[in-house]
Amino acid sequence: MGLLLNDKVAIITGAAKGQGAAAARCFVREGARVVIADIDPAGQSLAEELGPAAAFKTLDVSSGHDWVSCVTFTQSLFGGVDILVNNAGIFWPATLEQTSVELADMHYRVNQLGPLLGMQAVLRPMRVKGGGSIVNIASIGALRGWQNELAYCSSKWALRGLSRCAAVELGREGIRVNTVLPGPIDTSMLGPDGAQYADHVLLxxxxxxNEVAEVVAFVASDRASFMAGAELVVDGGMVA
Ligand SMILES: NC(=O)c1ccc[n+]([C@@H]2O[C@H](COP(=O)([O-])OP(=O)(O)OC[C@H]3O[C@@H](n4cnc5c(N)ncnc54)[C@H](O)[C@@H]3O)[C@@H](O)[C@H]2O)c1
Incomplete structure (x- = not known):
């Protein structure tokens, strides 16, 4: 059996750092060519580190215009799009009372509208190829209610809904849409106090x-060919 993602072309959003960067590394290791799409120009040095199988493209996921140029860039560089990982996200904790219109809108734009625009943008290239695989990164925040995370969690609940509806719509076209729901992961999103969550994790x-990236790579790949509309919880047992 060859590499998991041999000959696949993937766009991974929010891949300049954190889980997206781990996914970019994992995808290249597994034979894919990857566009690291992020608002953070640090993605450029990751692309240089990964070599000719990777390229950086500036993308604000909430901009339809940016999505068109990202997909065009990917097609002209790598010849198409097989996989989209909607990974970019923001998390600014706030209580209900503290949640301003701006804070709520920002979560909506990045965590919900971004994946919607991304899925729209890759539809045509995936149809040309006769199928594709979309992985949306939600959160265990979309499995129950949590303290001080109202705007974040509600945007991730919406993303779960978005994923399921897209999966239902696109399944017959060979485009699989699945969702990965990470628990607490050691990235800048959790910050320096992230280890405090360890007590609540079964492990x-x-x-x-990389423990999320490996799951994303599998569900994105043809080895998960009968998975559509699925939700994979990667949380060390936290919600169990
Ligand atoms: N770290 C966790 O504990 C955790 C838990 C559950 C879910 N998640 C989800 O996992 C995903 C990855 O998060 P992470 O932990 O790697 O966080 P991170 O903050 O380390 O990385 C997020 C990346 O998204 C990029 N980004 C932010 N806004 C963007 C925009 N408008 N357009 C393009 N890129 C943008 C950032 O520049 C950054 O590179 C997010 O969707 C997050 O909500 C994280």
């Missing part, structure tokens, strides 16, 4: 970015 520790 007694928080997760490493």
């Amino acid at each position: 007694g520790r928080i997760g490493r970015p």
Whole structure:
């Protein structure tokens, strides 16, 4: 059996750092060519580190215009799009009372509208190829209610709904849409106090970015060919 993602072309959003960067590394290791799409120009140095199988493209996921140029860039560089990982996200904790219109709108734009625009943008290239695989990164925040995370969690609940509806719509076209729901993962999103979550995790520790990336790579790949509309919880047992 060859590499998991041999000959696949993937766009991974929010891949300049954290879980997206781990996914970019994992995808290249597994034979894919990857566009690292992020608002953070640090994605450029990751692309240089990964070599000719990777390229950086500036993308604000909430901009339809940016999506068109990202997909055009990917097609002209790598010849198409097989996989989209909607990974970019923001998390600014706030209580209900503290949640301003701006804070709520920002979560909506990045965590919900971004994946919607991304899925729209890759539809045509995936149809040309006769199928594709979309992985949306939600959160265990979309499995129950949590303290001080109202705007974040509600945007991730919406993303779960978005994923399921897209999966239902696109399944017959060979485009599989699945959702990965990470628990606490050691990235800048959790910050320096991330280890405090370890007590609530069955495995007694928080997760490493690559432990999510490996699951994303599998569900994105043809080895998960009968998975559509599925939700994979990668949380060390936290919600169990
Ligand atoms: N770290 C966790 O504990 C955790 C838990 C559950 C879910 N998640 C989800 O996993 C995903 C990855 O998060 P992470 O932990 O790697 O966080 P991170 O903050 O380390 O990385 C997020 C990346 O998204 C990029 N980004 C932010 N806004 C963007 C925009 N408008 N357009 C393009 N890129 C943008 C950032 O520049 C950054 O590179 C997010 O969707 C997050 O909500 C994280």
